[in-house]
Amino acid sequence: MSELLKVPTMAEFMAQGKQPEVLFWVGCAGSFDDRAKKITKAFVKLLNKANVEFAVLGTEESCTGDPAKRAGNEFLFQMQAVTNIEVLNAYEVKKIVTACPHCFNTIKNEYPELGGKYEVMHHTQFLKTLLDERRLAIEGGKFKGKRITFHDPCYLGRANNVYEAPRQLIQKLEAELVEMKNCKRNGLCCGAGGAQMFKDAEKGDKEINVERTEQALNIKPEIIAAGCPFCNTMMTDGVKAKEKEADVEVMDIAELIANAQDL
Amino acid sequence: MEYIYKILFAVILILGVGYFAKNVKKLVRNIKLGQDVDVSDNKSQRWKNMSMIALGQSKIVRRPISGVLHVIVYIGFIIINIEVLEIIIDGLVGTHRVGLKFLPTSVYGFLIGTFEILACLVFVSVIIFWIRRNIIKLARFWKSEMTSWPKNDGNFILYFEMVLMTLFLVMNATDVHFQTLNSGNIISQFISPWFSGLSEGTLHIIERGAWWIHIVGILTFLNYLYYSKHLHILLAFPNTYYGKLEPKGQINNLEAVTKEVQMMMDPNIDPFAAPAEEAGEEEIPAKFGASDVQDLNWVQLLNAYTCTECGRCTSECPANQTGKKLSPRKVMMDTRDRLEEVGKNIDANNGEFKDDGKQLLDDYITKEELWACTSCNACVEACPVSIDPLSIILEMRRYLVMEQSAAPVELNNMMTNIENNGAPWPYNQMDRLNWKNE
Ligand code: SF4
Numbered sequence: 178m179s180e181l182l183k184v185p186t187m188a189e190f191m192a193q194g195k196q197p198e199v200l201f202w203v204g205c206a207g208s209f210d211d212r213a214k215k216i217t218k219a220f221v222k223l224l225n226k227a228n229v230e231f232a233v234l235g236t237e238e239s240c241t242g243d244p245a246k247r248a249g250n251e252f253l254f255q256m257q258a259v260t261n262i263e264v265l266n267a268y269e270v271k272k273i274v275t276a277c278p279h280c281f282n283t284i285k286n287e288y289p290e291l292g293g294k295y296e297v298m299h300h301t302q303f304l305k306t307l308l309d310e311r312r313l314a315i316e317g318g319k320f321k322g323k324r325i326t327f328h329d330p331c332y333l334g335r336a337n338n339v340y341e342a343p344r345q346l347i348q349k350l351e352a353e354l355v356e357m358k359n360c361k362r363n364g365l366c367c368g369a370g371g372a373q374m375f376k377d378a379e380k381g382d383k384e385i386n387v388e389r390t391e392q393a394l395n396i397k398p399e400i401i402a403a404g405c406p407f408c409n410t411m412m413t414d415g416v417k418a419k420e421k422e423a424d425v426e427v428m429d430i431a432e433l434i435a436n437a438q439d440l
Numbered sequence: 441m442e443y444i445y446k447i448l449f450a451v452i453l454i455l456g457v458g459y460f461a462k463n464v465k466k467l468v469r470n471i472k473l474g475q476d477v478d479v480s481d482n483k484s485q486r487w488k489n490m491s492m493i494a495l496g497q498s499k500i501v502r503r504p505i506s507g508v509l510h511v512i513v514y515i516g517f518i519i520i521n522i523e524v525l526e527i528i529i530d531g532l533v534g535t536h537r538v539g540l541k542f543l544p545t546s547v548y549g550f551l552i553g554t555f556e557i558l559a560c561l562v563f564v565s566v567i568i569f570w571i572r573r574n575i576i577k578l579a580r581f582w583k584s585e586m587t588s589w590p591k592n593d594g595n596f597i598l599y600f601e602m603v604l605m606t607l608f609l610v611m612n613a614t615d616v617h618f619q620t621l622n623s624g625n626i627i628s629q630f631i632s633p634w635f636s637g638l639s640e641g642t643l644h645i646i647e648r649g650a651w652w653i654h655i656v657g658i659l660t661f662l663n664y665l666y667y668s669k670h671l672h673i674l675l676a677f678p679n680t681y682y683g684k685l686e687p688k689g690q691i692n693n694l695e696a697v698t699k700e701v702q703m704m705m706d707p708n709i710d711p712f713a714a715p716a717e718e719a720g721e722e723e724i725p726a727k728f729g730a731s732d733v734q735d736l737n738w739v740q741l742l743n744a745y746t747c748t749e750c751g752r753c754t755s756e757c758p759a760n761q762t763g764k765k766l767s768p769r770k771v772m773m774d775t776r777d778r779l780e781e782v783g784k785n786i787d788a789n790n791g792e793f794k795d796d797g798k799q800l801l802d803d804y805i806t807k808e809e810l811w812a813c814t815s816c817n818a819c820v821e822a823c824p825v826s827i828d829p830l831s832i833i834l835e836m837r838r839y840l841v842m843e844q845s846a847a848p849v850e851l852n853n854m855m856t857n858i859e860n861n862g863a864p865w866p867y868n869q870m871d872r873l874n875w876k877n878e
């Protein structure tokens with residue numbers, strides 16, 4: 178790595194008596210999963226580049242409880258939620274950005290009733306505002322003219338009606354945005370949601386991620402763009418299953434933007 | 441002689457409407473078996489949804505072919521039913537085409553002419569629907585839950601409509617007086633030559649026959665609704681009104697759990713103290729989640745009665761598309777079937793439900809189906825009448841996990857990890873920021 182990442186924690190801000198502009202909620206995948214950690218770092222590089230005063234909770238962050246809730250364990254979910262909300266409220270957090278649509282959905286929609294009211298943004302929305310405010314410049318670089326398709330994460334798209342921010346960012350790369358047969362509100366799930374990520378699928382005749390990857394491969398993209406660490410894993414596995422790793426890459430939008438500028 | 445017909449008509453009408461009313465009462469009672477849920481908020485948004493989605497058919501047209509056909513049948517159905525008003529007055533008072541007494545011939549002709557055109561369009565649309573179901577065999581009409589009654593039901597409705605539209609046109613075509621008026625017989629003038637050569641007396645008999653069968657047919661159809669997916673023509677309205685307003689990704693927080701969690705987390709409450717009296721027994725529900733229809737809320741039960749079995753949900757479901765047993769349509773059909781069974785049980789036992797050793801879980805919906813759901817909301821997005829199959833799936837998962845600890849092993853591991861280290865994988869929370877220096 179060329180330069181060191183600046184990743185201040187809330188505790189550090191607090192010690193200086195300061196408030197960051199935004200809290201970056203890293204999420205479990207973003208913190209622990211090898212593939213997702215790269216997305217986290219790419220996003221942090223962009224935040225550093227745009228001089229965003231952000232902070233993370235670091236070791237004070239804990240699972241939002243999304244997979245527990247979707248698995249039916251409301252107790253565990255609410256325990257997690259209440260614990261997290263206590264920490265967030267103690268730091269007087271107002272605004273949260275996250276690169277995980279599951280964390281995004283849970284904190285944005287399910288925390289308010291339990292006492293956690295924040296402005297929550299998905300990282301593609303946040304990057305889009307940085308772009309609009311001219312705090313971040315996006316250039317195409319090596320992605321100029323590439324065929325890129327965007328896989329809508331269910332928890333960003335259908336669940337929260339965010340379809341445009343990620344697409345506008347891709348178009349900013351001067352790439353050729355191509356749409357799959359099922360996109361936006363008709364997007365097909367990658368197969369990971371609802372706690373499926375953590376278990377084998379029920380008996381069937383196909384894996385969902387393979388089905389979705391085939392839809393993507395049908396339109397011959399060079400890159401499948403994702404906006405969710407779980408979709409990313411599922412689509413990467415799908416591409417491997419179809420033995421297309423040499424032709425198609427699966428990348429998060431944050432990675433695309435960061436890589437385009439050789440960050 | 442005249443008055444016998446009038447009495448006969450009145451009796452048929454009262455029987456038809458009366459039996460329907462009886463079933464509606466049953467329907468309302470069954471829906472009320474569900475748990476209470478507060479849906480009194482956002483009235484203006486709800487009215488808007490109802491007028492857009494039910495009245496305006498905004499979601500059905502997302503699939504253009506079936507959408508347009510459906511809109512034709514829908515408009516035709518509503519408008520042609522104005523004619524029923526005339527039929528009822530004629531039948532009760534003994535008049536013939538009472539509309540002609542009140543309206544100028546041209547206006548009456550315009551109305552009937554419109555009905556005739558619509559009847560013709562409806563007829564054609566219904567034929568295309570039938571072809572799609574039975575000749576082209578669209579996949580969503582041939583899934584495993586679409587056998588026996590559901591399959592026949594779909595066709596019966598189409599036959600009903602074909603017969604009713606035919607009777608309406610024949611009735612007009614054989615009405616000598618109406619044909620000589622030559623106003624409004626836009627379609628029937630081409631049908632009346634088929635009956636040429638018949639005496640006026642015979643024509644009158646055919647016309648009367650068509651008239652009677654038409655009204656009896658309509659009343660029969662009305663009563664058929666309760667037993668059919670066709671109930672959606674009524675319930676789509678309340679159902680879209682009560683449909684979910686929150687973002688689709690938002691799952692309700694169980695209030696009873698919130699209370700318990702608050703007690704557990706509140707340092708001021710002594711966890712070993714006897715529970716405060718005023719906490720009230722009824723505040724803690726008998727069980728978490730749903731194993732039977734009575735555990736669901738009444739909007740979910742209304743959903744089940746509203747389902748038109750169109751299968752749009754199932755055809756978009758990623759689990760179903762990849763050969764899993766889960767079908768969101770089946771979830772709705774099972775819920776309705778079980779609710780009907782519970783309702784019949786109550787009827788048979790003087791208004792009390794007697795345990796029949798059955799429940800929605802396992803006897804209708806299996807664990808295998810429930811665990812195959814990715815909570816992707818494709819079914820919710822696809823449903824043209826705002827049904828939320830996902831909410832039922834999640835409510836049943838809650839029962840499995842919180843009441844029975846019956847989650848798949850891998851999910852139990854995931855949950856244990858969250859409990860112990862705050863992540864679904866076995867990593868230490870203290871390592872959460874390690875990525876920074878890797
Ligand atoms: S939410 Fe579940 S049932 Fe509905 S479409 Fe997605 S996987 Fe199928």
Ligand code: SF4
Pocket residue numbers: 746747748749750751752753754768769772822823824825827829
């Ligand atoms: S739930 Fe909705 S989409 Fe699914 S079959 Fe019923 S009416 Fe059709």
